[in-house]
Amino acid sequence: MALSPSSEIRMQLGLCLLPILFIALASTAADLQNPDFESPPSNLPENSTAPFELLTANNTIPGWTFDGTVQYVTAGPTIALPGNGHAIQLGQDGKINQTFIANTNTMNYILTFTLALGDQNCSAIADILVSAPDSRGVFSLKQHYGKETWESYGHYLGGWRDGEHINLVIQSQTTEPNPNSTCWPIVDTLLLKGVATLDKGNGNLLPNGGFESGPDFLSNSTEGILLDPVSSPIQSAIQQWSVLGTVKYIDSKNYFVPEGNAAIEFISGISTGIQTASTLTEGSAYNLDFTLGDANDSCVGTFILGAQAGSTVQNFTLQSKGTGSAKNFSMTFKADSSVTPISFLSYSSSQTKDGVFCGPVVDNVILQASYGLKPEIPSKVTFCWLVFLVAILQLTM
Ligand SMILES: *[C@@H]1O[C@H](CO)[C@@H](O)[C@H](O)[C@H]1NC(C)=O
Ligand SMILES: *[C@@H]1O[C@H](CO)[C@@H](O)[C@H](O)[C@H]1NC(C)=O
Ligand SMILES: *[C@@H]1O[C@H](CO)[C@@H](O)[C@H](O)[C@H]1NC(C)=O
Ligand SMILES: *[C@@H]1O[C@H](CO)[C@@H](O)[C@H](O)[C@H]1NC(C)=O
Ligand SMILES: *[C@@H]1O[C@H](CO)[C@@H](O)[C@H](O)[C@H]1NC(C)=O
Ligand SMILES: *[C@@H]1O[C@H](CO)[C@@H](O)[C@H](O)[C@H]1NC(C)=O
Ligand SMILES: *[C@@H]1O[C@H](CO)[C@@H](O)[C@H](O)[C@H]1NC(C)=O
Ligand SMILES: *[C@@H]1O[C@H](CO)[C@@H](O)[C@H](O)[C@H]1NC(C)=O
Ligand SMILES: *[C@@H]1O[C@H](CO)[C@@H](O)[C@H](O)[C@H]1NC(C)=O
Ligand SMILES: [Ca+2]
Numbered sequence: 001m002a003l004s005p006s007s008e009i010r011m012q013l014g015l016c017l018l019p020i021l022f023i024a025l026a027s028t029a030a031d032l033q034n035p036d037f038e039s040p041p042s043n044l045p046e047n048s049t050a051p052f053e054l055l056t057a058n059n060t061i062p063g064w065t066f067d068g069t070v071q072y073v074t075a076g077p078t079i080a081l082p083g084n085g086h087a088i089q090l091g092q093d094g095k096i097n098q099t100f101i102a103n104t105n106t107m108n109y110i111l112t113f114t115l116a117l118g119d120q121n122c123s124a125i126a127d128i129l130v131s132a133p134d135s136r137g138v139f140s141l142k143q144h145y146g147k148e149t150w151e152s153y154g155h156y157l158g159g160w161r162d163g164e165h166i167n168l169v170i171q172s173q174t175t176e177p178n179p180n181s182t183c184w185p186i187v188d189t190l191l192l193k194g195v196a197t198l199d200k201g202n203g204n205l206l207p208n209g210g211f212e213s214g215p216d217f218l219s220n221s222t223e224g225i226l227l228d229p230v231s232s233p234i235q236s237a238i239q240q241w242s243v244l245g246t247v248k249y250i251d252s253k254n255y256f257v258p259e260g261n262a263a264i265e266f267i268s269g270i271s272t273g274i275q276t277a278s279t280l281t282e283g284s285a286y287n288l289d290f291t292l293g294d295a296n297d298s299c300v301g302t303f304i305l306g307a308q309a310g311s312t313v314q315n316f317t318l319q320s321k322g323t324g325s326a327k328n329f330s331m332t333f334k335a336d337s338s339v340t341p342i343s344f345l346s347y348s349s350s351q352t353k354d355g356v357f358c359g360p361v362v363d364n365v366i367l368q369a370s371y372g373l374k375p376e377i378p379s380k381v382t383f384c385w386l387v388f389l390v391a392i393l394q395l396t397m
Helices: 007-026 380-396
Strands: 052-054 065-067 070-074 086-090 095-101 108-117 127-132 135-139 151-159 165-173 185-195 225-227 242-244 247-251 262-266 273-279 285-294 301-309 312-320 325-334 339-346 361-369
Touching (some): 086 095, 086 165, 325 361
Parallel strands (some): 151 225
Antiparallel strands (some): 052 070, 108 151, 108 185, 127 135, 242 273, 262 361, 301 312
16 A cells, blocks of 8 residues: 655655754753752762662752652662663652743643662552643553663643743652552653644644654663653643553654654554544545554564544554564545544554563654645745744744
């Protein structure tokens, strides 16, 4: 099933890449202070080599306020961290917080952070609650997907106006009564990314169809970023897509990515997927094009991917050798309602020889009206400037 989209649009898109790149650079967020805890707390015992230092009223963590049982962690033989440096363990009622100021150029904030466990010998694992005004997310390391003892997560934090003071609070949470038999989570390397509200208008009816707008990647990590289930496409770390099961946001630096810098790998087995919705003209025909691939992460097997648009459902298959492959597919459907849900679901469950959970990669999702002829579009230059101006308007709103 070959993809045959208008090459005219492709060319137009190529011409637009420059202004889009500029916008991406313009939308970096207000940074967090001491996001990786490499600036040590004040008044630590001199020359300490202990992996855990309990912080007291005599200590302060640069950039952060803390409360409850909080320990300063130094990576070593027993505790691995992504940057091999320092982190914070949130024990019983442990809590840290920092206030950042939302800035002009961005509307939505996406957080990347890493969780590790200091002790594997426990009957219960405490959760981490990440909260900000009108926003909360609960995470835990109960399920490991990767090969490291830590995992990085992406989380949609919220959207705020210029100048608003946002108090980011991270705290431990458990129902286990005995703190001694609880494994307390360690938090490290927080990255805050601001993204402008996305818009369609580049020949694709789906915003973020290439998954380029998502959480920031850690410079030192080869592990990708986990995205837990999220039912709202608005409150999703991959903007405009809700998540079913757990998916991995993968970067082209460490994985095979079919298009651009990022793609989605469905890792948590059967019924893992992503979903969005588009307002279409009822009764009209549309093409849904996408790339199905493998991430070059030794994930061998038969990948079966179900694509659904409204009531049209079709399965697509890829034989993966796990060495980085991609195939373009296309599905034509008639919109049976104006708001049409569009989803991709995995029907396969895979693990590498090392026990790393893996699966099909989806990227480059393009939804277009199916005229059989090329759609009418303005001249190249006008088209690019329109994309650019719309984006600028969004940024300055
Ligand atoms: C800490 O180490 C420095 C040099 O490494 C040494 O001069 C100092 O006496 C040590 N302090 C303590 C309390 O051991
Ligand atoms: C804080 O430091 C003072 C002086 O070194 C000490 O007397 C006190 O016990 C310390 N407080 C805590 C909570 O560790
Ligand atoms: C990346 O890792 C190297 C070696 O482990 C370390 O020296 C460096 O500080 C790390 N960089 C960051 C940004 O964590
Ligand atoms: C942490 O939150 C408290 C209120 O709960 C606030 O007073 C304090 O300033 C916050 N700390 C930082 C560093 O923002
Ligand atoms: C793990 O916990 C059990 C029961 O509390 C204890 O007997 C054992 O010594 C612990 N092992 C380690 C390595 O701490
Ligand atoms: C937890 O352990 C500490 C020392 O290891 C002990 O003093 C305390 O009583 C224990 N708490 C509970 C609830 O078992
Ligand atoms: C797609 O494949 C799955 C698993 O083999 C099957 O359960 C489902 O019915 C198939 N759907 C279609 C539309 O063929
Ligand atoms: C897959 O990864 C290997 C290194 O692990 C690399 O040499 C190869 O070029 C990659 N293949 C693709 C298609 O990216
Ligand atoms: C899939 O289509 C994209 C354009 O949408 C193209 O750039 C890419 O080369 C195609 N990939 C394959 C494997 O055919
Ligand atoms: Ca992409």
